[in-house]
Amino acid sequence: VSCSSTPVAPSPGEVFVEGSLQNLATGLGFTEGPVWLPADERLIFSDIPAAQLMAWSEADGLSVFRESPKPNGNLLDNEGRLLTCRHGARDVVRTELDGSITVLATGWDSKRFNSPNDLAVDGSGALWFTDPPWGLPDQRDGREIEVNGVYRLDVETGVVVQVSTTHAMPNGIALSPDGDALYVTDTGGHPAHPDEAMRRSEGNVTCYAVGDDGSLAVRWQAPVISDGIAVDEFGRVYTTTGQGVVVLDPADGEVVTTLELPEQPANCCFGDADDRTLFITARTGLYSVRTGAAGAR
Numbered sequence: 001v002s003c004s005s006t007p008v009a010p011s012p013g014e015v016f017v018e019g020s021l022q023n024l025a026t027g028l029g030f031t032e033g034p035v036w037l038p039a040d041e042r043l044i045f046s047d048i049p050a051a052q053l054m055a056w057s058e059a060d061g062l063s064v065f066r067e068s069p070k071p072n073g074n075l076l077d078n079e080g081r082l083l084t085c086r087h088g089a090r091d092v093v094r095t096e097l098d099g100s101i102t103v104l105a106t107g108w109d110s111k112r113f114n115s116p117n118d119l120a121v122d123g124s125g126a127l128w129f130t131d132p133p134w135g136l137p138d139q140r141d142g143r144e145i146e147v148n149g150v151y152r153l154d155v156e157t158g159v160v161v162q163v164s165t166t167h168a169m170p171n172g173i174a175l176s177p178d179g180d181a182l183y184v185t186d187t188g189g190h191p192a193h194p195d196e197a198m199r200r201s202e203g204n205v206t207c208y209a210v211g212d213d214g215s216l217a218v219r220w221q222a223p224v225i226s227d228g229i230a231v232d233e234f235g236r237v238y239t240t241t242g243q244g245v246v247v248l249d250p251a252d253g254e255v256v257t258t259l260e261l262p263e264q265p266a267n268c269c270f271g272d273a274d275d276r277t278l279f280i281t282a283r284t285g286l287y288s289v290r291t292g293a294a295g296a297r
Contacts (some may be wrong), residue, residue: 016247016257018290023262024279025062028054031281032228033074033118035082036271043271044082045281046071051088056286070135073118073172073228073267077155078125085116087135092116092127092153105153108160111144118228118267120175120182126214127153128163128182130170139192146194150184152214163216164208168193168201172229172239172267175210176250177296182208182216183237185226205229205239207253222253228267230278232293238278240265245280261287270295 029049036043042057048070055065069088077083082095083104090113091106104127107113115135120128132148133139150164150173164170164184172185188203203225208216224246226239235250244260245268265282275294280287 016292017259018276018292020289021259021261022288023285024056024288025054025286026284028284028286030266030283031286032072032266033085034267034269034271034279034281034286035074035076036269036275036279037076037080037082038271038273039080041273043269043279043286044074045267045279045286046074046084048072048087053084062286072116072135073129075119075121077121077127078123083119083121083127085119085129087115087117090115090135092119092129104155105151105158105160108145108149108151108162112142114143114145114148117171118173120173122175122210123179125155127155128173128175129153130167130173130184132169132171132187133192134169139190140194143194148193148198161214163214167206168198169203171227174229174231174237176231176235177233178235180210181219181235181250182210183229183231183239184208185224185229185239187227188225205237205248205253207250220253222248222255224248224253224255228265228281230268230270231296232270232291233275233296234293235296236293238268240267240280240282245278259289 029047032046034045053065053068073085075083092104094102114133117130147165152161167186169187189199189201193199205222207219226241228240230238237248247256263282265280268280
């Protein structure tokens with residue numbers, strides 16, 4: 001059973017990459033959370049150790065967008081405003097069109113988040129995000145929530161719902177083009193996990209069917225240890241692993257192809273005027289490659 005009703009293009013013989021991999025920037029700390037800003041024709045991404053949001057464009061190259069307390073995942077909301085998960089502040093914020101910052105969520109059940117990592121936006125404007133402890137000292141100091149959860153935020157009401165607690169280290173998150181499926185990556189067990197059983201769990205990518213009430217039901221799990229995630233117009237899942245960017249079939253999680261890089265990637269997104277450039281943040285560098293499919297809209 002497919003997790004998406006979006007027609008999937010045939011995999012055999014398909015051209016995923018058109019042209020060579022381009023190295024756009026080097027010498028950064030640890031890059032994450034790329035997002036394309038169509039109105040500005042530039043990419044925004046995080047340099048976590050430097051506590052900065054960076055910008056890159058064809059016209060101006062690399063520059064600092066602004067200081068930010070260890071930012072991680074970034075995305076645009078349905079009105080084109082920048083959303084950011086901030087490790088250092090343990091919150092999720094929105095950059096308004098005038099440049100001011102609105103804090104959208106800081107915790108759940110009167111407890112502070114661990115360190116929000118990555119996020120997705122559904123058709124209603126609600127935010128889905130992951131909350132592993134990577135931003136906490138030693139992945140444990142200051143912890144108030146004893147699970148590493150996945151959450152849904154109703155931006156209009158401010159209500160935060162904990163939708164999953166079954167992941168050891170939930171990380172990347174994305175929705176299918178039709179919004180019927182949610183993909184969550186889990187990097188697997190870690191010695192700092194408060195649940196001893198979770199310390200030995202295997203990493204994977206989980207596909208959930210999303211119910212009308214926002215409930216989640218597992219459709220498949222792929223044994224792929226990965227970080228960030230993006231989805232193309234055909235619903236295929238692009239996820240960053242130690243082997244490169246692995247592309248998964250949305251119907252069953254099978255590996256379709258792997259795009260290799262010179263350093264391990266952390267996250268990716270589609271951008272450019274036609275949404276057919278895959279931008280990849282990879283440790284200390286930023287890369288791009290033209291693709292045979294556009295990103296999901």
